[in-house]
Amino acid sequence: MKKKSIIKMIVDLIMTILLPLLMIQALAGEELHEWIGIFMFLLFILHHLLNFNWHKNLLKGKYSVVRSLGTVVNAGILLCMILSAISGILLSQYVFAFLNVNQGISFARAAHMICTHWMFVLTSFHLGMHLKIMKGYMEQARGKKLGTVSSRVFAILFAVIGVYGLKVFIDTKLWQYMFYQAQFMFYDFNRMAFGVYLDYVSMMVLFAVIGYFVSDRLKKISMPKK
Amino acid sequence: MKKIKVLVLMLILVTLLDGCGNTSNEASENTQAATTSSKNETASEEAGLNESEDQNTLENAGSNVLIAYFSRIGNIDSEHEIDAVSSASVVTQGENILGNMEYMAELIRDVTGGDIHFIETSKQYPSEYDSSDNNELDVYVNKENRENARPELATHVENMDDYDVVFLGFPNWYGDMPMAVYSFLDEYDLSGKKIYLFNSSGGGGPRDAYSKTSGLEPDAEVEKNIFSVSHSQVAQLTDQDMQDWLSEIGYGN
Ligand code: HEM
Ligand SMILES: Cc1cc2nc3c(=O)[nH]c(=O)nc-3n(C[C@H](O)[C@H](O)[C@H](O)COP(=O)(O)O)c2cc1C
Secondary structure, X not given: OOHHHHHHHHHHHHHHHHHHHHHOHHHHOHHHHHHHHHHHHHHHHHHHHHXXXXXXXXXXXXXXXXXXXXXXXXXXXXXXXXXXXXXXXHHOOOOOHHHOOOOOHHHHHHHHHHXXXXXXXXXXXXXXXXXXXXXXXXXXXXXXXXXXXXXXXXXXXXXXXXXHHHHHHHHHOHHHHHXXXXXXXXXXOOOOHHHHHHHHXXXXXXXXXXXXXXXXXXXXXXXXXX | OHHXXXXXXXXXXXXXXXXXXOOOOOOOHHHOOOOOOOHHHHHHHHHHHHHOOOOOOOOOOOXXXXXXXOOXXXXXXXXXXXXXXXXXXXXXXXXXXXXXXXXXXXXXXXXXXXXXXXXXXXXXXXXXXXXXXXXXXXXXXXXXXXXXXXXXXXXXXXXXXXXOEEEEEEEOOOXXXXXXXXXXXXHOOXXXXXXEEEEEEOOOOOOOHHHHHHHHOOOOEEOOOOEEEEHHHHHHOOHHHHHHHHHHOOOOO
16 A cells, blocks of 8 residues: 555544534534644645645546536535634634634634534535545455445445434534524533534434435436446 | 435434434423422412512512523613614513513512522623624624633622522523623632523523533532523513423422
């Protein structure tokens, strides 16, 4: 395994683990959230450098339906990430408190909530579109290919977790935060933070499953001959 | 075809899961009805009626219950008029405009007969609070939070020793209790007293007010079950809702 792909794999893995942790901001701890948010942003930049080919090839080649969708999703993630980081820094109560920004604070608060939630959904979708890469990581880690049986087991596992994720999505009314129908986020402090973390993981799986199915379908549309 | 089957299966599973899960993520769970035996309640209600005439007079000894609350209404300057329609933070009673927490405090007084204490800051908050970005109140409160300020209070409870029970009400101000509530908690040693928290919010709930309060008053007994509603529901609250909460937490037993 090449050194670069090992780094890629580790960066992707850490980002995947950190994203749900960032989403449970107040439960994880407000100061910790700010540090992890900054770290996430740095990893994001690294992720772009490691996948720089994407930028190089943006203006090359044909745009199939899947590729177009992927490009739109990626552009959305890029935008949301930058806005999340900027608004987060403006809102900061600890790490960047010395900047003491108070003007524009209401706008930053709204922007942070909307952008982080869109980023969460789009990133999960993006993960699903690239599930093959994830599978590749796993195969490399095991040193051999996944058989049909274990593939099936994973598929069922993802489906079950995804169904639970749908339930969490409905219960938390996550779309309210995406479309700013709710001004403030609700966190249940009576629950264990780790449980809420797993809830967000399950929502990630839900959107990853959707991303996988959608791109799979679209690939077939783009290649009608086979 | 196979995928459609999978989808249908997923949908069925969702409905099944939805039935058994604990879906109470709304902050309104406390308003559920609970059957009450009205033994001591009638007594306390009478007491409440007697004292309810002259609120804010803490001298009228007799009750061992204090109902302290903070509210935006009453703590802001008069530069801008309070817009009762666009602001979700008020309850109108005829001519009167009450803060949400004030209204809730009065319901608790109706039921417990306690003495009301309004937590008022010496320096008033900006009254400009609308949906516009950068309204003065947002900017001011954000600064206060960031500095972890302890605004000076204009009102004080002279006879705190007389109280065994303290109801403490606060709105959610940017994910926290207003800093003036911390000033209040810093000012008094509530050791040995029972503390009940009540709250209204724009959907964010009481957040970690329970652990914050018990941290600041380690020798008080803080009730974990906080009465919390969203500000759109405050005006619909009645004495009965308070009674239900109190019996749920075993108040007066
Ligand atoms: C980059 C990925 C990030 C994600 C996914 C993320 C996610 C979130 C979420 C879901 C919330 C809760 C929203 C709410 O309660 O209104 C939040 C709040 C917050 N975040 Fe982030 N965040 C990120 C980066 C940052 C950074 C870099 C900082 C600052 C250094 C930051 C500072 C804050 C602050 C101060 C709050 C509280 C806002 C408030 O009081 O309403 N975040 N974040
Ligand atoms: C400065 C300010 C900040 C607020 N921040 C929040 C918040 O972070 N989360 C929330 O759910 N509601 C928030 N609200 C809404 C209030 O908690 C809610 O309207 C409450 O019912 C107001 O009560 P009052 O009329 O007694 O002041 C905020 C209100 C104000 C004025």
